[in-house]
Amino acid sequence: MKEPASLRNRLIVAATAWIAFGMVLAWLILSNVFRVHVTQQFYDELFVHIAELQRLAHVENGRAVLSADLSDPRYDVENSGFYWEIQQQGNVLARSPSMKAAPLKTPPDERSDVGIHTHRIAGPTGELLVAESLEWKDPGKPPVQFIIGTDKRHLDDVVASFNNALSWSLTGLGLSMVVAAALLILYAMRPLGQLNTSLYDVRSGKLKRMPGSFPSEVQPLVDNLNAMLSSVTELIQRARTQAGNIAHGLKTPLAILTDEAYRLQQQGLDTSACTILDQCRKMQTQIDYQTTRARVVASRLSPGAAxxxxxxxxxxxxxxxxxxxxxxxxxxxxxxxxxxxxxxxxxxxxxxxxxxxxxxxxxxxxxxxxxxxxxxxxxxxxxxxxxxxxxxxxxxxxxxxxxxxxxxxxxxxxxxxxxxxxxxxxxxxxxxxxxxxxxxxxxxxxxxxx
Structure with missing residues (x-):
């Protein structure tokens, strides 16, 4: 039969499980909040750069020329993951020095796509987070399309770095909380250990009552157990006395009946004598059985038997x-x-x-x-x-x-x-x-x- 788990272990396991659940939930929430925050920062940066690109670009005769380079030098490094393009009706008017691959393709614009809107598209070096803006330079011609984007891997790297630091931090915090909870539970359970030791001493016969002072939550239980032990001892003594009294009280009548049966037998009434003797033996058997049983029940209730x-x-x-x-x-x-x-x-x-x-x-x-x-x-x-x-x-x-x-x-x-x-x-x-x-x-x- 499997031994039941101790209350102390159950509390420690429950506290550990709850702390672990809280740490995992905190990790998910904080990681998601950080990802949302960093993603918005990436898009805000793209919005600033696309506004700068529109301000610096001059479109004339099917060509676009920037009056100055963008303030972020990463757009000048080949395959850096930071790209921009200026297109008109699918034709590339200008692109960043970092862009050496095929033109960027964004989903078709709808009537609601007014101002700056965002997409996720395939780029030269992976998935791109792009911001797109349409500008009509000439009402009679198609709009000029300004596209600027950043590789999603840059966002993923920042989030991964944060998640790694967050994991180690929450793991350390969780372990310290588990240790603190375990120490607190062990300290709180000490009176129960003392109570168990006292009960063991009573059961082993070393003590007749449980000594010691316990916390206010446990002391009433100790007082009641001591009172119960005194009551049980008194009941045991009464049971033994009553069993002895019953046996002693019935011995004399049984002896008289047995003697009368033998006298009947001497008078030739064998049938009556045998019947009485047989019933006397049965009565004696039941008396012996019940008095022994009463004595044993009393002994069984006595603590410390060995x-x-x-x-x-x-x-x-x-x-x-x-x-x-x-x-x-x-x-x-x-x-x-x-x-x-x-x-x-x-x-x-x-x-x-x-x-x-x-x-x-x-x-x-x-x-x-x-x-x-x-x-x-x-x-x-x-x-x-x-x-x-x-x-x-x-x-x-x-x-x-x-x-x-x-x-x-x-x-x-x-x-x-x-x-x-x-x-x-x-x-x-x-x-x-x-x-x-x-x-x-x-x-x-x-x-x-x-």
């Missing part, structure tokens, strides 16, 4: 090996070092005790207990035997309260039910399968202790 799997397994095996010594059973314990499960020690003893005892009852010669860590912060504990095992259809039935598949052997049918309830209450799972030894294998998965 049990050493190797030590508990060794203790249980040591006790049971003496019980089954007369059968010569071989008990094997193969548990990795430093394995701790999030479970009360006495509850883990009850889980392993029920399962190992059940394996010992049916094993021929061997019982093996193994444990190791698995993915997902879980501890896997398995109990295997070389007995006759169980058919697959019995793997779930035997977990029911009071159910026994082998009615010939001693037992109340309560051990496996209690074991499953204990494992489930601690957030684990338990299942049965065929063992590699030939018998039954019980596999338990419990959360590892923090």
């Amino acid at each position: 049990a050493d799997v190797g030590r508990v397994a060794s203790d249980v095996v040591a006790a049971l090996s003496r019980i089954y010594a007369h059968r010569g059973l071989q008990f094997e314990v193969d548990v990795s070092d430093s394995l701790h499960v999030a479970c009360e020690v006495q509850d883990l003893q009850e889980i392993l005790g029920n399962l190992i005892d059940n394996a010992g009852k049916h094993a021929k010669s061997r019982v093996r207990v193994a444990a190791g860590a698995v993915a997902g912060s879980l501890i896997d504990i398995s109990i295997s035997d070389d007995g006759p095992g169980l058919p697959p259809e019995a793997h779930e039935v035997v977990f029911n309260v009071g159910e026994r598949w082998d009615t010939q052997s001693a037992g109340s049918g309560l051990g496996l039910s209690i074991a499953r309830d204990l494992v489930t209450l601690y957030g684990g799972t338990i299942n049965l399968a065929q063992s590699s030894l030939g018998g039954l294998k019980a596999s338990i998965h419990l959360p590892a202790a923090r």
Whole structure:
């Protein structure tokens, strides 16, 4: 299962994404504004030059002569990207020294093309931005066409240079903003880290309440958690006391009923006696089951539970090996070092005790207990035997309260039910399968202790 992303990382990623979006948007807007501004400047310069060209040009007898050169010397450099031409009805009357190629061709003029208007046309050295103006020197003749243009590449070079500088500037600004945002988020999240450390200390059993002073936004949460911890501790104590009271209160009536059943049996009322004894056993089974469950629920709510799997397994095996010594059973314990499960020690003893005892009852010669860590912060504990095992259809039935598949052997049918309830209450799972030894294998998965 994939671990959820931390709130700190989410905030940093969100801030980075938002800053990056803002930098890209700023780059697009500023670049576009600059391009529009520079393009207008280029055209304004062309308008000034075409007005100067019209002022200096004299058209006579199909020729145009300038009284002086244009003030911009770039029109005198061959293929410089700065050109002008004077045309009349398609004929070139004069052109700039920089112009050595074919005449410039502009789109046909419309009636609305009065004064200076602009075009984009093909030029000698690339696409041209041109300004065009018509002037009627003689009302009886076609107008004189003044054309002046600049290569678009000059505009593109200026815009590219600006975009490059803008990119580096915004990148530096964006990175500095990301670093500042990350530092601000880390500083703001420090109280939550302290809160997590305090909660860990409470869960691990080092502390009973969370100490320390927190910001005003977090302190009410800490106060409420401390109050809840005190309340839970009190509820746990009450639950344990009530479970004990119930068990103690029912022991005496059950003992009296059992004694009366035996007296009936001595009087020859075997049927009535057996019925009462059977019901007393069922009641005792349910009392044991429910009181154990109540105790475990209370233990589960208690923070900081942890049990050493190797030590508990060794203790249980040591006790049971003496019980089954007369059968010569071989008990094997193969548990990795430093394995701790999030479970009360006495509850883990009850889980392993029920399962190992059940394996010992049916094993021929061997019982093996193994444990190791698995993915997902879980501890896997398995109990295997070389007995006759169980058919697959019995793997779930035997977990029911009071159910026994082998009615010939001693037992109340309560051990496996209690074991499953204990494992489930601690957030684990338990299942049965065929063992590699030939018998039954019980596999338990419990959360590892923090």
